Amino acid sequence: MTRFVALLYSISLNDGARLKMEPFRQFAEGLGLANPRTVLSTGNLIFDSAARSAPKLTAMLEVAFAERFGRRIDIIVRSGKDWQRLAAANPFVDLPDSEASRIGVRVMREPLTAQARAYLASKVTGTEKLVVVDGDPWMHFADKVAGTPLANALGSRRIGAGTMRNLNCVRKIAAAL
Known part of the structure; x- marks a missing residue:
């Protein structure tokens, strides 16, 4: 398993409501992502996945997010190692x-x-x-x-x-x- 970080561009939904992090975490869990957890309330998700391709995870998450929450938004996915490199x-x-x-x-x-x-x-x-x-x-x-x-x-x-x-x-x- 590889650890990933997914960042939502926006947590505003079409109806003007803000996405709550618990439904976002449950959404990730429903997609089969392991150990999903959110960080802060700004659309940051950490999860584990057997998939090793950030671009494939990005595409999957964007399509599923639009279907589930009714709004297409950009999602940026980085591996945990890449995130640590970015932070440093x-x-x-x-x-x-x-x-x-x-x-x-x-x-x-x-x-x-x-x-x-x-x-x-x-x-x-x-x-x-x-x-x-x-x-x-x-x-x-x-x-x-x-x-x-x-x-x-x-x-x-x-x-x-x-x-x-x-x-x-x-x-x-x-x-x-």
Whole structure:
């Protein structure tokens, strides 16, 4: 068995309700995923599977999620080992822990293209930092996150499928693995 992390892009459902984590965990269990458990209430799932292909698990989860919850959303799947590598890759280790909520990584399905990197770099303002590590953009928002040009530039249509998690969340998932 291989341990995986699945991240939902959104926990908002079509009717405007938010997905509760217990039904999400039960959904994973119903798909035959072993030992499913959620981390925080933001659509983070850890599970074990005999399947070893993150892309195959992604496709299966996205189809089944749309059927069960009535909304198609991007789901990003990484192996536990890949998640630990991502957590260790934080390029902002010199910043204090008090900044962890303003440090984020957009966990990408596929590594950023050169065009997407250039696009994001053009959106960085004076107080923000952007570092791409293994195809995932890490950002430090010194003032605020929401509404900044960089945060607004993180849409899937422009840079590819992915989902943002702050450093606190990244660490909690890593610890739960």
